[in-house]
Amino acid sequence: MMLPTIPTPEELLDKGFRRGKKAADLKRGEKIPKHLKGKRIEETRVITACQVIKDKLKMILDRTPEIEELPDFYQDYIDITVGVDDFKQSLGALNWAYGIITQLEKEYGAKIRKLSSERATGLRKQAYGRISSVVNKIEKDLDFLDFAKQNLRNMPTVDFEATSIVIAGFPNVGKSTLLTHITDAEPQVANYPFTTKGIQIGHFEKKWKHFQIIDTPGLLDRPIGDMNDIELNAMVALEHLADAILFIFDSSETCGYPLENQYKLLEEIKNIFDAPIIYLFNKMDIAEYDGIRHDYIQEYIDRTEDPLLISAAEGEGIEEIIKLIMKVEKREKSSDDEDEYEEDENYF
Ligand code: GDP
Structure with a gap:
């Protein structure tokens, strides 16, 4: 601004x-x-x-x-x-x-x-x-x-006409790899309070519909229980923006977080965000060997609604993700907010 x-x-x-x-x-x-x-x-x-x-x-x-x-x-x-x-x-x-x-x-x-x-x-x-x-x-x-x-000065430029998808998942699960695969150009990087790496916004257009994919390193990638009030507010701002969440699991656990912990993060995010969630199991290229998948992975896949198995690094499953994103509807903004601001009219 x-x-x-x-x-x-x-x-x-x-x-x-x-x-x-x-x-x-x-x-x-x-x-x-x-x-x-x-x-x-x-x-x-x-x-x-x-x-x-x-x-x-x-x-x-x-x-x-x-x-x-x-x-x-x-x-x-x-x-x-x-x-x-x-x-x-x-x-x-x-x-x-x-x-x-x-x-x-x-x-x-x-x-x-x-x-x-x-x-x-x-x-x-x-x-x-x-x-x-x-x-x-x-x-x-x-x-x-x-x-x-x-x-x-360096406030993110958000397109409010576009459908907004917010990416979540622990560090190193493949969020930025996925962002660059789905979107057209280099993502725009802007400041975002209380995240050191800022916010990254990528865009793509399909069938005259405009989508923006938002990644917030440092915010939707760690337990919410550890956050202070200000960080929680930063989270709520994202909640206002998100029409859907892309939650990414690292099936290979090479990111350093066991699937059990990744699932816990998902549960926390579900508590804060009303938006629908698209579930992705990433790094399937190294989570399977010769088509054999570890039982522990299957257990989490079975627990999840309509999971997509992908490999962001190899571009595997990107088309399917885009298809799911195309189905996301823009969420209606609640009219409560407007009433709230009317009371402030005499502020000046
Ligand atoms: P972020 O921290 O969640 O944004 O994760 P990055 O996109 O930076 O990815 C972390 C690491 O995982 C990088 O070294 C990627 O190359 C690697 N990676 C991401 N997706 C895949 C995948 O599908 N398969 C494999 N084998 N590695 C991946």
Whole structure:
């Protein structure tokens, strides 16, 4: 997400006061009756400074997307990464500053016009003092918005029209091998909170339907019992996104996790995700020898609903996976969410 550049209070004031001075200098050259000239110059300084600062604040407010209007996944993402409440509060503070500076502009403009030129400089100084104090009051909000800008810069670009399939399974079971086999191009890699390797998104299109396959190394590949609240939230964000889960077992157990543990991970994922699950038993090329499959593997295959036996490395079974993915329907978004956000309307 591209957020506008955020100035510091000093930068904002500096720009406003500098432009105020420039505009006033132009006034000095104009033919104005002497007793009015001092007033005009100071009025111009105040009004220009207010306008410049207000324009910048308005530009920030206009170019920042309304969080409530973003898809659930992004709202979750922003909440996990920087905090939605803090975000709204900071924008609220900028809005507040905008309002106060509008008032100061009117108040001091009128005062300077009414009083004599001798008092104009004093009034302008007073106005600048009050403007500075307002802008300095939003320092922590500007700071926060800059922090948000840096942290949301590499937010994943998700296609919300596409059907989304989220891959799960322990490390080294073959998730990224499979992702590159199913999707067209190199997957897009973006930041994802609390995973060191980020999120990988690959796309493919078939029969005019668009699918995106999402892999989240470090998140859907370890026991959920070990996760902290924030990681669980990151998980819930994925739940909002997933139309189906591709759960991958390493039948050969060469990933280092026994099938029993892999099955436990599956059970945990089932508890969190409502989405339908497609079950894949990968690395069948080394899990069988001469067509003979170990009994222990068969036991897990028998426990699983409609399993597909594949070898991602050899491209074995990819067509069947794509056929199953083609059957996945986009999940309806619950309308509860919308009601929830309406209550927030008066937030600013
Ligand atoms: P991820 O950590 O789940 O993304 O797993 P990777 O896709 O990186 O695969 C881990 C290792 O397993 C790599 O060395 C792959 O080459 C290997 N691998 C993946 N799929 C298969 C397969 O079907 N058969 C065999 N023999 N090896 C595989």
